[in-house]
Amino acid sequence: MKLLYEGKAKKVWEIDAEKVLIEFKDDVTAFDGLKKDQYRGKGLLNKKISDYFFKILEKNAIKTHYIRSVDDRNFEAFRTTVMPLETVVRNYAAGSFCKRYGIEKGKKLSKPLVEFMIKSDELHDPLICEDTILLLDLATKEELEYMKRTALKVNEILSSELEKAKLILVDFKLEFGKNSNGEILLIDEITPDTCRFWDSETFESLDKDVYREDKADLLSTYEEVARRLEL
């Protein structure tokens, strides 16, 4: 198979004109790639967690790129053209939101907030408002509204699912892609790399923040997430 793309945590292999194979690597990076490491087994855990979330979303009528699990490290997915935006949903103030606006970490937002960022390490994924997205032709009004609506639905579905596992969905990043029919699918991964999960009692992080902030072992943290989700 031809390698179509290699990102920081995944490889995308060509199956045919309609399908790709998504391979989860053991690499982990933070701060736009300035901090880099490998954790043997991280790829397997994130593949398993992504499988789980994509299946739940599909069951709840969210259109995703997920087709089927192939093995421990790979799943089959629909091939798409990646939209140049990251879609972030926030339920609590954390990470860049706190830093940007000087807001205390852990403050519950009065309702879920959707933000968009341009996908660009070089520009440090800058925040972009809806008028600017339209002006710069990064999405159409309909696409933007679809992404926003879908992101909020995903938030509802995952939040209530995670609640059962005594986890708070603090915030998460989604990516969208367009298939050959022009349909927008939720793509990428849904893992502790792309979501913030906090223990619902202690508020302790069970996600990549343990690596960013050197707070705990990444592997055992991700294992704990998988354990709570009964995977």
Added chain:
Amino acid sequence: MKLLYEGKAKKVWEIDAEKVLIEFKDDVTAFDGLKKDQYRGKGLLNKKISDYFFKILEKNAIKTHYIRSVDDRNFEAFRTTVMPLETVVRNYAAGSFCKRYGIEKGKKLSKPLVEFMIKSDELHDPLICEDTILLLDLATKEELEYMKRTALKVNEILSSELEKAKLILVDFKLEFGKNSNGEILLIDEITPDTCRFWDSETFESLDKDVYREDKADLLSTYEEVARRLEL
């Protein structure tokens, strides 16, 4: 008179419960106050240019804080509570917009863009999108729409006025305040400190960028703006 507020380029003195005196200083700062200088006569020039623009806006039914000129350095204005947002209108890509999105300076935007920033030197005036403004209670939906609509009207009025003076209105920053009746007024100043003006033929800067980038003498640049506006 009691000093109510001293900013980087102006002082605000209390006249009474409804009115203030706005005094233009000779100070100029850039990069959140990191670069600082004084140019004797700058205050007078900016006062004169602000007078001129506020009078034009008032004539065009824009509600501003401007009441009347008092002397060379001071005008009388309605007292307001300053809204915590800066409203930026962009016609061409320049300044932070280019840096943020990696866009070439001078690109004409397909239509005017309104952006909001939180007024905060400490946070470096971060960009904030409309949903976040509402979520953080920095303005109501009605206030936000009023500011946006007014900013676009101001853009039309000033752009066509400046065209006669062979100046392009590239972008500008507005501030709004609320008076004791809850009415929103356009406040602050409208000067080469708060606007980007380019010569309509050479595209050379006739604004604070000459100071930011050490390209030309600030005072003779601002004098040239006043000269072109026949002040």
